[in-house]
Amino acid sequence: MNICFVAILGIITVLFLLKMLYVFCTAWVIRITRGALFVTTPNIRIETFLQYIPVDHGSSVVDLGCGDGRVLRKIRKHFNVKALGYEINPFAYMLAKIFCCRDKKIRIKRRDFLDKSLAEFDIIFCYLFPDVMEELTIKLQNEAGPDTVFISCNFPLKGQMADQVLVPEKTRHNEPIFIYYF
Numbered sequence: 415m416n417i418c419f420v421a422i423l424g425i426i427t428v429l430f431l432l433k434m435l436y437v438f439c440t441a442w443v444i445r446i447t448r449g450a451l452f453v454t455t456p457n458i459r460i461e462t463f464l465q466y467i468p469v470d471h472g473s474s475v476v477d478l479g480c481g482d483g484r485v486l487r488k489i490r491k492h493f494n495v496k497a498l499g500y501e502i503n504p505f506a507y508m509l510a511k512i513f514c515c516r517d518k519k520i521r522i523k524r525r526d527f528l529d530k531s532l533a534e535f536d537i538i539f540c541y542l543f544p545d546v547m548e549e550l551t552i553k554l555q556n557e558a559g560p561d562t563v564f565i566s567c568n569f570p571l572k573g574q575m576a577d578q579v580l581v582p583e584k585t586r587h588n589e590p591i592f593i594y595y596f
């Protein structure tokens with residue numbers, strides 16, 4: 415058999431298995447994630463909000479549903495902060511652990527963030543789904559510290575006016591980014 419054909423077949427098989435793993439893991443946690451699939455925030459959007467939020471060295475940052483950890487890695491590239499990612503999807507969690515393993519200041523935990531206190535964080539980021547934003551709104555109102563900055567990609571908090579709404583220009587990734595100062 416032609417070696418090129420075998421190589422292509424091997425690549426297709428690996429991609430297919432990865433896709434199946436993604437689908438299985440997503441379905442497994444769908445009750446917890448309530449529709450927030452593992453989709454990553456484009457770099458242009460991360461860079462946009464990083465220009466606007468005040469990040470002090472030593473700040474504590476959390477990504478609620480960190481996917482493959484790219485937001486945390488991007489923040490850590492620019493700032494000397496402590497970063498934590500909660501991620502419930504085993505596939506995304508595994509990727510985040512692999513991609514973030516060289517940075518000792520990034521911790522990734524396979525937990526439902528709704529069960530965890532958010533009181534200790536200076537900067538809270540999320541890119542979730544409307545179904546979870548109402549519960550998250552109440553949680554933040556109860557737990558966020560007085561100087562906490564909260565950033566939400568695409569979906570606002572329920573019944574709370576954002577202090578800033580950013581819309582990245584000249585890009586197809588121009589959904590709003592909501593920023594709240596508690």
Ligand SMILES: C[S@@+](CC[C@H](N)C(=O)[O-])C[C@H]1O[C@@H](n2cnc3c(N)ncnc32)[C@H](O)[C@@H]1O
Nearest residue numbers: 447452453454455479480481501502503526527
């Ligand atoms: C749209 S992705 C965003 C990933 C990453 N934050 C980013 O911006 O690139 C949302 C992620 O949140 C995770 N997620 C949703 N609800 C969660 C929960 N209650 N606890 C932990 N992770 C959750 C999902 O598994 C998914 O990977």
